[in-house]
Amino acid sequence: MSALATLPTPNCIYVGLPVVPLNAPADAPMAVVSWVSQVAALTEPDEIRWWLDDRPASLPIESLVEASAPLPLTCSIDPTAAGDQGSWRDPALMRRSIAEDFSGCMRGRTMWIVPLSLGPVGGWLSRLCVEVTDSIEVARRLSATTWAGARALRAIATTARWLPVVRSASPFAAGRHRTAPGYVAQFPDSGELWARGDGGLAVDLSPVLGGDEGWLDTSLTLLRLTSTDGRSRHVAAAIAPDGLLLPRSLGSWKVSAVGSGRTWLRAGADGRLRATEPLRGANTDWGRDGVAVDAILLDGGAGQQALAIEAFDWEHAVLLAVAGAASGGRAATRGSLADRWARWLRAGTSPGARAPRVFVVGGPARAAGALTWLLRRLAGEAGAVPAVGGLLPEDADLRGDLERWTAIADDIGDALGALGVCAPDVLEQQLWSLRERIVQARLRHRAGPPAAPRPSSDSQDRKDAS
Structure with missing residues (x-):
């Protein structure tokens, strides 16, 4: 059983012991480090690594194309808030289901922490994210298609407004029957996103990034x-x-x-x-x-x-x-x-x-x-x-x-x-x-x-x- 039985919460201090060394850079914000600790306690990776290279990864054009993302699930207290192509889920029930799905899902895998900016770092229209993934291919694709690395992490340290994203490419545990190969769960009320499979940033982020800010x-x-x-x-x-x-x-x-x-x-x-x-x-x-x-x-x-x-x-x-x-x-x-x-x-x-x-x-x-x-x-x-x-x-x-x-x-x-x-x-x-x-x-x-x-x-x- 994982050291954390509930879904991690952004911007909360976690006092539990990490299951593996966090290897966090010295200037990493406490809120990010605490959240990563929670995700690690839930998913139990063998190793944690941070993507801090500001240079975009060089990848073949065909590898930059996201796989078709699963239909997004909008988990909001408002049942009418579901996206155009998605469906609504009760946020409390969905958090419980996701916690079960992600419990120990990164055993035997390396967890990559990718701080990134959607739009140039520091831009008026840009938004900051921290994505946790157990796929090196996803991490490289994020580096090639976003402004990822140490500059984004330093920008995150200056604000409390960043989007936490967790994406696992690991197969579902036996007995966790799914009718689809994965899902993307958006939480507009708390501003976070959880995905299983190849989906993630390939979905409409406006419900979690827009809100009342006019986006x-x-x-x-x-x-x-x-x-x-x-x-x-x-x-x-x-x-x-x-x-x-x-x-x-x-x-x-x-x-x-x-x-x-x-x-x-x-x-x-x-x-x-x-x-x-x-x-x-x-x-x-x-x-x-x-x-x-x-x-x-x-x-x-x-x-x-x-x-x-x-x-x-x-x-x-x-x-x-x-x-x-x-x-x-x-x-x-x-x-x-x-x-x-x-x-x-x-x-x-x-x-x-x-x-x-x-x-x-x-x-x-x-x-x-x-x-x-x-x-x-x-x-x-x-x-x-x-x-x-x-x-x-x-x-x-x-x-x-x-x-x-x-x-x-x-x-x-x-x-x-x-x-x-x-x-x-x-x-x-x-x-x-x-x-x-x-x-x-x-x-x-x-x-x-x-x-x-x-x-x-x-x-x-x-x-x-x-």
Whole structure:
């Protein structure tokens, strides 16, 4: 039986004797050393080693790809907090089950302690972690894909905010029947993660890293657009970074993907939304504190008639994102969806926030045209036509627009209705405004041929249209 019968608790002092020498560096924080002692008492490794080399491990490209992670289990006192692809577990019962699974699981193995930073060490958007693993392959992969080593450990010593992660690749003990090869258990309330199998950092960490701090963990790719006269724009776009449909140039603008498709967003000290990539990749030119986002480009799908749509404001932009999710048919719990939309709303409407403008492209094949219009809009060089769904290019074909947005409004209504009382009031108000615009447009249509729409100059007409 292990020296520790319960699951270790971060930031608590453990007075038990370690089962093997901890070999902790002299400057290791007491909270980390105490937690490692608890994990060692539970898992009983033969040896403990610390990964302190700041140089990233050099590994073949194929070995940098995480194995498919098991579906995450969200262990929270709130049953509605389960992630989009996961399921809820009672945290007390799950801690007991994990303690049994991990009891003695590292016997005959070496425990590696890997202090690391997701994002450059010390960066405004970066988060600190300590991962315990019994797999040297996992430790090397962490070194190659994150900012791991002594610098990260020194940064951890200056803060009480770090994510403890325990990942074991050892097989389950006889009699511990599992229907899946492993699991990832996230504890958002206490901020920790336990995994058996190859899963771990390959899952959505926003439930444990986000909380109330305004973090957004997205699958957007950051695009850097640089003009021949030295100007630059950064656009977080729903475009695959290696996709064939990503344009390389737009007239005098060069287009490059800065990230690999995993982008963290958070408001900076100046209120602007800033972006960084939590993992090291081929493209690392973000700067320590990330880059300010000028615009966000979402994918409205091939069914969108207009080349692109610009949201009236940030709250309307979140409604457009709800429309995209509703049409995509993603399964999720009420609580997880409501929490996602509430976090997006807070990111752009909190006091002092300077939200980027949001555009929706009519399918990836039209990305070049949408980006060209986006750049001209940001520069104040292109007008827009206020329409039911948002601001459209001046030459937009509005035929069939009312029918499409009527159907979209119904989809949004169904999506928000499924959230019940969890649905953010702001989105209900935005849906009401959309339906009102549809009604007014139908009345104008019945009254006779409409007058030619007046192109909007920029911010004033964005305000008028909303």
